[in-house]
Amino acid sequence: MTLITDVRLREILDSRGNPTVEADVVTESGGFGRAAAPSGASTGEYEAIERPSGEAIAAARERAVPRLVGDAYAGNQREVDAILRAADGTDNFAEIGANSAVAISMAAAKAGADVLGAPLFQHLGGTFRGNSFPTPLGNVVGGGEHATDATDIQEFLAAPVGAPSVQDAVFANAAVHAAVADVLDERDEPAGKGDEGAWAPSVTDAEAFEIVDDAVGRVEDEVGFEIGFGLDVAASELYDADADEYVYSDRTRSTDEQIAYVADLVSEYDLVYVEDPLDEDDYDAYAELTDRTGDETLICGDDLFVTNVDRLRTGIDGGAANAILIKPNQIGTLSDAFDAIELATEHGYEAVVSHRSGETEDATIAHLAVATDAAFIKTGAVGGERTAKLNELIRIEDDAL
Numbered sequence: 001m002t003l004i005t006d007v008r009l010r011e012i013l014d015s016r017g018n019p020t021v022e023a024d025v026v027t028e029s030g031g032f033g034r035a036a037a038p039s040g041a042s043t044g045e046y047e048a049i050e051r052p053s054g055e056a057i058a059a060a061r062e063r064a065v066p067r068l069v070g071d072a073y074a075g076n077q078r079e080v081d082a083i084l085r086a087a088d089g090t091d092n093f094a095e096i097g098a099n100s101a102v103a104i105s106m107a108a109a110k111a112g113a114d115v116l117g118a119p120l121f122q123h124l125g126g127t128f129r130g131n132s133f134p135t136p137l138g139n140v141v142g143g144g145e146h147a148t149d150a151t152d153i154q155e156f157l158a159a160p161v162g163a164p165s166v167q168d169a170v171f172a173n174a175a176v177h178a179a180v181a182d183v184l185d186e187r188d189e190p191a192g193k194g195d196e197g198a199w200a201p202s203v204t205d206a207e208a209f210e211i212v213d214d215a216v217g218r219v220e221d222e223v224g225f226e227i228g229f230g231l232d233v234a235a236s237e238l239y240d241a242d243a244d245e246y247v248y249s250d251r252t253r254s255t256d257e258q259i260a261y262v263a264d265l266v267s268e269y270d271l272v273y274v275e276d277p278l279d280e281d282d283y284d285a286y287a288e289l290t291d292r293t294g295d296e297t298l299i300c301g302d303d304l305f306v307t308n309v310d311r312l313r314t315g316i317d318g319g320a321a322n323a324i325l326i327k328p329n330q331i332g333t334l335s336d337a338f339d340a341i342e343l344a345t346e347h348g349y350e351a352v353v354s355h356r357s358g359e360t361e362d363a364t365i366a367h368l369a370v371a372t373d374a375a376f377i378k379t380g381a382v383g384g385e386r387t388a389k390l391n392e393l394i395r396i397e398d399d400a401l
């Protein structure tokens, strides 16, 4: 029933207005799945390769589609993903592009779920999933590679860890986003928005901490449950390898100073989550920071691990970080993303499923997070391509799929 009879690929627009790959997978019994590849701006050096979408589509049509159609079963995700890897022939999807690979991989999963008549999270995670939900991390102030003339730290994230339901959590993040606008207004700080919909004022990081702390406090008082606060430092973008220092707008920091700075922020703001606080090549510095702060907060590797089990294993062996960001397009297939989550979970690392700064209406990551019982999902706070995932979580919670 799930034998793949057609794979169609096309270019559509992402949220930045750039072309990206969309895939349709059709099965023998009429099952249908459609998915689109997201795209990063502050990409890790070790990510799988995103090719220009036209080239990725042409290569996938030539190399992968003929091997899938009439041979592969959409209900057998590992088989589909193994065929994608074999058709590509490299270890980083340099031929067909991780953008074609991930779109086909996710579309096949959806087609498999469609044939079964099951929601995607259940097809991926089994019948006992769907009762616990990730805490959504909502990007409310940001800069870095996602906005010009804004903060050095890429993302200031609201983390409604005390929310009684995922719907309450999603609404709380939107309320913090609105409260930040109020605080900015009161401080006479005009702000546009960055790529993920976060406010991008021309303020220092120190001012951004004050602003977000104030906004989180106001919403916490309103809703009556705990809202934590987190960061994606995206430190590889700040690190100058030649000078061996982190370059901020107002000063530089050595690696030791960067570790001390982040450790101080964790205690000053009770941070529940810190992503990419250090350069993607510096496992030792990660281990030192994790040693100092890992009992109080999550130290999460994004550019450090790039959803790659080999890099995660190196981190586990050295005690670097205690959480991993999961972005399926960093590695190319859902099977690889699952493997990374399973390895993380086995070793007590939390999994945080994530969007990219360039997104579409595709909501696969909401299902992936529920299917794997991930602790957190990072998918913005507002904006259609972000709420596509957040609203899907609300529907899953409401048993409305």
Ligand SMILES: C=C(OP(=O)(O)O)C(=O)O
Pocket (backbone or CB within 6 Å): 039, 040, 041, 042, 043, 044, 145, 232, 234, 302, 354, 355, 356, 357, 358
């Ligand atoms: C979502 C992120 O940004 P990008 O997609 O630009 O890598 C991130 O760094 O976590």
Ligand SMILES: [Mg+2]
Pocket (backbone or CB within 6 Å): 232, 234, 275, 276, 302, 303
């Ligand atoms: Mg990141």
